[in-house]
Amino acid sequence: MTSSSTPSTQQRDSEQVPIPGPDVLLKWLRDMMLIREFEVRAMQAYQNKLAGGFLHVYNGQEAVAVGTIAALKSDDPVITAYRDHGHALARGLDPKVGMAELFGRIxxxxxxxxxxxxxxxxxxxxYGGHGIVGxxxxxxxxxxxxxxxxxxxxxxxxxxxxxxxxxGDGALNQGAFHEAANLAKVMDIPVIFIVENNQYAMGTSIERCTSAAGNLVHKAVAYDMDAITVDGMDVIKTYRDMKALVDDIRETPRPAFVDMHCYRFKGHSMSDPRKYRTHEEEQENESNDPIDGLSKFLVKTGVLEEAAIKTMSKEVRTEIRAAVKWAEASPExxxxxxxxxxxxxxxxxxxxxxxxxxxxxxSKEKS
Amino acid sequence: MSRTIEFRDALREAMSDEMRKDPKVFLIGEEVAQYDGAYKVSRGMLDEFGPSRIIDTPISETGFAGLGIGAAMMGLRPIVEFMSWSFSLVAADQILNNAPKMLYMSGGQFQVPIVFRGNDGAGGQLGSTHSWCVESLYANVPGLKIVIPSDPYDAKGLLTAAIRDPDPVFCLESERMLSMTGEVPEEAYELPIGKAVIRRPGTDCTVVSFGRPVHFCMAAAEILAKEGIDIEVIDGRSVKPLDIDTIAESVRRTNSCVVVDQSWSFASVGSEVAAEVHRVCFDDLDNHVHRVHSDDVPAPYAHNLEAEMLPNERKICEAVRSVTYNA
Structure with missing residues (x-):
């Protein structure tokens, strides 16, 4: 999928962005697997009462965090809402430190x-990890x-x-977003608002609560802001669309808006019975798993054999198991x-x- | 060297001095630049510092308050002007959730060295929505500091300290005091946040207040002096931290205490000071602490009703007479 645009936005050519080499693609696969495994173990830990409070997992949206952050330089700031594990891990947070946070440990x-x-x-x-929507x-x-x-x-x-x-797409209906968008435009601030459009604001579908639900880039028109739609279930497409946009914004500071299409495989939080959507819908979306997508691409292009994927997955499971152990051992x-x-x-x-x-x-602070 | 300047000039000097010294300091808010400040506090600052550091915003308190907090997380030192603290209510989530809790929620990773400042309290027949006294509402929240200067000297010293402070500081000014004049040193200086000052020494009753009502207390002191009641007036200068030591030291001498607080009485700065005085000075008190507040009603428009609502001289005198058994 290529970038689509509102009437007011420039068409930019993400096709010009080269697909990265095997090393980078393998790292993305590993990062996505790591996020998925982290979330699987986090859910388990939650059920075992090792983690409390609210837990919002990122399963299904891994390509968004990995593909967008891959388009950044190491000192570009990232900030998100409460479904934040994926972004933190993609940015380089040590999973054991994240797991210890879930467990409420020092x-x-x-x-x-x-x-x-x-x-x-x-x-x-x-820069967080923020609990209040928008x-x-x-x-x-x-x-x-x-x-x-x-x-x-x-x-x-x-x-x-x-x-x-x-x-999230639900945050589009908070005043804070609209004030931030207007300010960013009138002040030419180099921020990209990425709407992770997983189609549900908690249990309310986007059609039920958000105007222009079918084409969110219309929101950006009101702020005279460049906007693109991105397939957030495909990490390579996400990266290429975002890389073109990020480079452009760096060169000419101004805000931009991204309608990032994705799907939340699990519920809003751990207490969500998901009665507001059908099993068929879930199955259809889960068949478009971003991790499977990249795995298949890597096998098809001869970068990786099936066996190597299994090995990688095993390594990741081991790493996260160790993270859980480490977190459990960390004192309150x-x-x-x-x-x-x-x-x-x-x-x-x-x-x-x-x-x-x-x-x-x-003391390995990166600049 | 000192000279006589207005309260608004003192605020501006504090901001300009710090901006000259530290490029990380900037001023942002509604009408602060081209308009020269809605109340002329920032008059001339655009000419000196330019539009990249004196920044006009849309009427968008949530947006620019949050923008300031984000900038502070990156290590800048924003001064965010609310034209009135009454308008800060629409930015409450930003200034109460994000600014004061970021350090804690991030486990010490992100400091928020920001100043929010503007007019607090009744401005003069502005009606209920524009006459908020936010000190009691906001003082309830851990992680922030609140200073309330009552004269030009304090305005410069407390605002300077606020700008240099590593924590979020709310500076509550008063539209009714901006034209007040006073002696202010030319050079930069800080007044310690959390330290009260005795405005008028006295022997018969300790009267504690903050901001504009300190002047009501001084006026009440003149009336009471003629009746033979000699009150000690303490200007708290900051609500949070509260300097209970200076207050308690005074109460131990006078054995009675009146708190004068321009916010509403229920769960207020006044009730907090009273509770602390009761806790610390229980055995020293000849009477329970009396409190004078704005009446528990929305601020009215009519001149006579507004004057009656405020913690005015008459109410202060009545409270002092009562607490000293002179009623």
Whole structure:
């Protein structure tokens, strides 16, 4: 599938973007497998009461996180909503640190204080993980504003970074998104709003709650913003469409909008019986599994043999099993953590702040 | 060297001084640039710093408050102006969920060094929607600090401290005080956030207040002095952190306390101060702490009704007489 466009948008040619070589494609496959396995184990852990709260898994949408983030440079900011494990892992979060966060342990990315909906990874420029629908969109505009400000105002050089701000199709109906979109346009902010259009706002289908449901790029017309539609079930197409867009936005800072077609294989959260959609619909979409899609492509093009895929899948299972073990072994946060990280400043009962273990231990901060 | 300037000039000096020193500081809000500030607080700043650092926004509080928070997560130091804190209510999710909780939710990864500032409280016959006192609502939330300057000297010192502070700080100003003049040093200086000041020493009763009502207390002190009641007026300067030490030290001398808080009484800054004084000074008190608030009604338009609603001199005098058994 190629990019489609609204009447107001430029046609850009993602066909010009070369398909990456075998090493990169293999990494994408592994990353997608890793995300899927992470989620499978997270669901298990949830059922075993190792994880609490709300758990929103990413099964089915792996190509979106992997394909879009592959189009970025390492210091481009990424921000998303509460279905955030996939983005964090694709950005490079160590799965054991993510799993420990789910388990509410001190080794978690947020020391067990954030939980499933609040995955943060500063060294990998992952800015959350945000629980309120749409509330991350002004923040995303702010991240992109700051990168441009740092470049143009402080360092006196052209803009060098692009921010990806993910939201669900349900978030299109929040005022915060529309304010962020308008601001981004009038201020020429280099942020790409990626609507992960999995067709359901929790249990309400997009036709029931969102105008222009059949063609979301119409939303962008109101903000005079470039917009494309992308097949988010195909990681190669996602990457090529996004790479062309990201490069363009980096060159000429301004916002853009992506209607990213995808499907959520599981329920909204763990308590969702999915009565609002048919089994047939689910089966049809699951037959378009993004991991199978890339696997088949790699076999067909002779990059990989079936056996190698099995080996890779086994490796990933081992890695995630180890992550679960590591997370289980990580202690619960000390009670003193309750009053830590509330303020940077130390006053009254508050004890200041410090970085989480994974940032202190590794000291492998990427620039 | 000090000179006499207006409250609004003091605020502007704090912002301009910090902007000259630190390129990460910028000002964003409605009408802050080309209009020279809806209340002329930012007058002339566009000329000095240009449109990349003095930034006009659409009327879009959720958008620009959130944008500021995102920028602060990246290490910039935004000053976000709300034309009125009344308008901050539409941005409540951003300023109460995102700014003060980011550090905690990210396990210490992302600080949010941001200042939100603007006019708080009754502006003068603006009616109910435009007369919000947000201090009691917002002080309930952990992770943020609230300062309320009551004169030009404090305005510059507290706002300077707020801009330099690593945590989110809400600076609550008053439209009714922007033209007030006072002695302000030319050079930059900070007043510590969380430290109260005794405005008027006295022996008979400790009267604690914040912001504009501090002046109502000073006026009440003159009336009460003629009756032989000598009150000590404490300007809390910041609501959060609350300087209970300075208040308690005073109450231990006067053995009585009145709190004057312009927000509504229920679950308020006033009730918090009263609870703290009761906790810390229980054995020192000759009477329970009395509280003076705005009346528990929407702010009315009519001049006489608004004047009656506010925590005015008459109500303060009545409370002091009552708490000191002079009623």
């Amino acid at each position: 080794g978690g990315c947020a020391k067990g204080k954030g939980g499933s909906m609040h995955f943060f990874d500063a060294p990998n420029h992952m 509330a991350q969109t002004p923040l995303g505009a702010g991240l992109a504003f700051a990168t441009k400000y740092e470049d143009e105002v402080i360092r006196k050089r052209p803009n060098s970074r692009v921010t990806l701000c993910f939201l 946060p000390d009670i003193s953590e309750l009053y830590h990280d509330v303020y940077v400043d130390t006053w009254g009962p508050y004890t200041g702040t410090s970085l989480p273990e994974f940032m202190r231990d590794s």
